[in-house]
Amino acid sequence: MKRLFPILAVLTAIFLAYALHLALGKATPTDAQQGDVYRIIYYHVPSAWTAFLLFSINFVASITYLIRRKPKADMVALVSAEVGVVFCTIVLVTGPIWARPVWGIWWAPGDIRLTSTLVLWLIYLSYLVLRRFSTSAQTQMLAAALAVFGALDVPLVYFSIWFFRTQHPQPVIGGGGSMDPRMLHVLLINWLAFLCFAFLVCWSRYRLELLHREVEEAHAMKSLQSRAPAKTSLPLNRSPQ
C-alpha cells in the first residue's frame, strides 16, 4: 500500500494537469456571453460536487456509527467532513470571484443558494470544531448527530435553484440549463480529476487519524504504566478488613 500511494499521486497530478490544460486550452470553446471568465466553472462546480459527495459519505458514516458504534465509521465520517470543508471553502471563494465580473457584485445577500451553501460550510466547520475541542466521552455521538442534521442542508443547497428565485444560474446537469457538449466533457474530466485528488487526500487524512489514535493509545498505556507502581506500593499481603 505504501508503494501504491506515490504512484497514484503522480498519476493524479498528471491527470489534474491534463484537466487544467483542457479547462484553459483553446480547444474548449469560450462562452459567448461571459468570455473566458466562465472557465471558473471547471473548478467551481467540480469542487461543489466533490463537497456534496463527501458530505453524503459523512452522512452515511455517521448513521452507521450511531447504529453500530464502529470506530472505522467514525473515522470515515471525520475524514470526509474535513476534506469536504476544504472543497466547500473553494466553492465559497471561487463563487464570489466569478460573480464579480459577471453579476457586478461579489455576493448576493439573501440569495438562497449562496446563503444555504454558507450555512452548510458553517455546519461542517462546527462539526470539526466540536471534534477538535470537545473533551466529552460523548463527542463522537454528538458529532454524528450533528452530521445527520447537517446533511439535510445538502439537498437544500442543490435543489434551491430549482424551487426559489435566485441569482445563481440553473444547474448544468438535469436542471434545464444548456451546455455545449464539449464544455460538459471538460467539466466531467475536471470532476473526475478532482475526485481522484479528493480520494488521495482522504486516504492521507485517514492514515493520519490512524496514527493519531495510535499515539493516544500509547499515551494512555504510558499513563497506566506510570500509575501501576503506586498501586503495587500498598502491602500486598494485607488481609481484608
Add this chain to the structure above:
Amino acid sequence: MNALKFLFAAYIATWVIHAFYLGTLVRRFGRLHRQLQELGKEK
C-alpha cells in the same frame, strides 16, 4: 483582459487552499511521528 484576472485568481485560490490544507496534514504527520518516537513506539 480584466476578466482573465478573475479567472486566474480563482484557479490560484483553489490551489493555494489545497496546498495550505496539505501543508497542515504534513505538519500533523510530523508532530505525531515525533510523539510516537518520544513514546518509544516508532516502528
